[in-house]
Amino acid sequence: MSPIVSHSDELLMRFAALIFLYALCCGLVTGCSDGVSPRVAATVLSVNGPVVFGTGEPKDFHPVTPESRIDGGSLVRTFDGARLNIALLPGALVQVSSNSEIKIEELKITKDGNETADAMRDRVARIRLNQGKITVLFTPRGERAPEFSINSGKATITADSDCLFRVQSDDTTTRVTCVQGKVYASIGAQPPIAIGAGYFQQWPSTRLETIAATDDAAAQIDVVDSLQIGNQLRKLQSDWRNRRPF
Numbered sequence: 001m002s003p004i005v006s007h008s009d010e011l012l013m014r015f016a017a018l019i020f021l022y023a024l025c026c027g028l029v030t031g032c033s034d035g036v037s038p039r040v041a042a043t044v045l046s047v048n049g050p051v052v053f054g055t056g057e058p059k060d061f062h063p064v065t066p067e068s069r070i071d072g073g074s075l076v077r078t079f080d081g082a083r084l085n086i087a088l089l090p091g092a093l094v095q096v097s098s099n100s101e102i103k104i105e106e107l108k109i110t111k112d113g114n115e116t117a118d119a120m121r122d123r124v125a126r127i128r129l130n131q132g133k134i135t136v137l138f139t140p141r142g143e144r145a146p147e148f149s150i151n152s153g154k155a156t157i158t159a160d161s162d163c164l165f166r167v168q169s170d171d172t173t174t175r176v177t178c179v180q181g182k183v184y185a186s187i188g189a190q191p192p193i194a195i196g197a198g199y200f201q202q203w204p205s206t207r208l209e210t211i212a213a214t215d216d217a218a219a220q221i222d223v224v225d226s227l228q229i230g231n232q233l234r235k236l237q238s239d240w241r242n243r244r245p246f
Helices: 007-033 217-243
Strands: 041-048 051-054 069-071 075-078 083-089 092-096 100-112 120-138 147-151 156-159 163-169 174-180 182-186 193-196 199-203
Touching: 041 069, 041 100, 041 217, 069 100, 075 083, 083 100, 083 120, 083 217, 092 100, 092 217, 120 217, 156 163, 163 182, 163 217, 174 182, 174 193, 174 217, 193 199
Parallel strands: 120 147
Antiparallel strands: 041 083, 051 075, 075 100, 083 092, 092 120, 100 120, 120 163, 147 156, 156 182, 163 174, 174 199, 182 193
């Protein structure tokens, strides 16, 4: 014999079912909208000569090898005659010249939680050039370019489209030479200035406008060297993609 269900009990059961459906739908929506940030590390494309990385503690530095995965927060140091080619993110490639030090301040990729591996929401790469020289090839792909910046202590350099450029810094001077595309440099709270292909800017400087590389012997060398390094980085990235097992 079937149990007798009162009208009030039936209403309670319906109410409980509605609550369950609401919670289920909220869970599905949250799962789709919340971002997932997997661990990200810079990929070593090639290394020549003595290069080390670590957290900054004297006993925590390790030699960089082709298998090294360099996490955010790491310091990277190249010694005399050494150079390191790394991919911070796909499309953000850097050659660290000899006698240089960089800090990878942040590497982050945010993906949609229930989406495929290609469903990138945000990508961030921030590095600090403490001393020396780096050459950058930036070729973002997709609808949204990564947030990419370099802080030299005297200037912050950003890029949002295809470009090739060099940044040099020492105790007194920062110099940015743009070879292809366009980059932006800012000092403190000042509005950023655009540095186009074939131009450079140096700080400190009494000139607010950028300077043509053809007017400066050192800048001409920067342009020629950067073009060669840009080709090397493109080939290294292509070779790395071909080696991937998927």
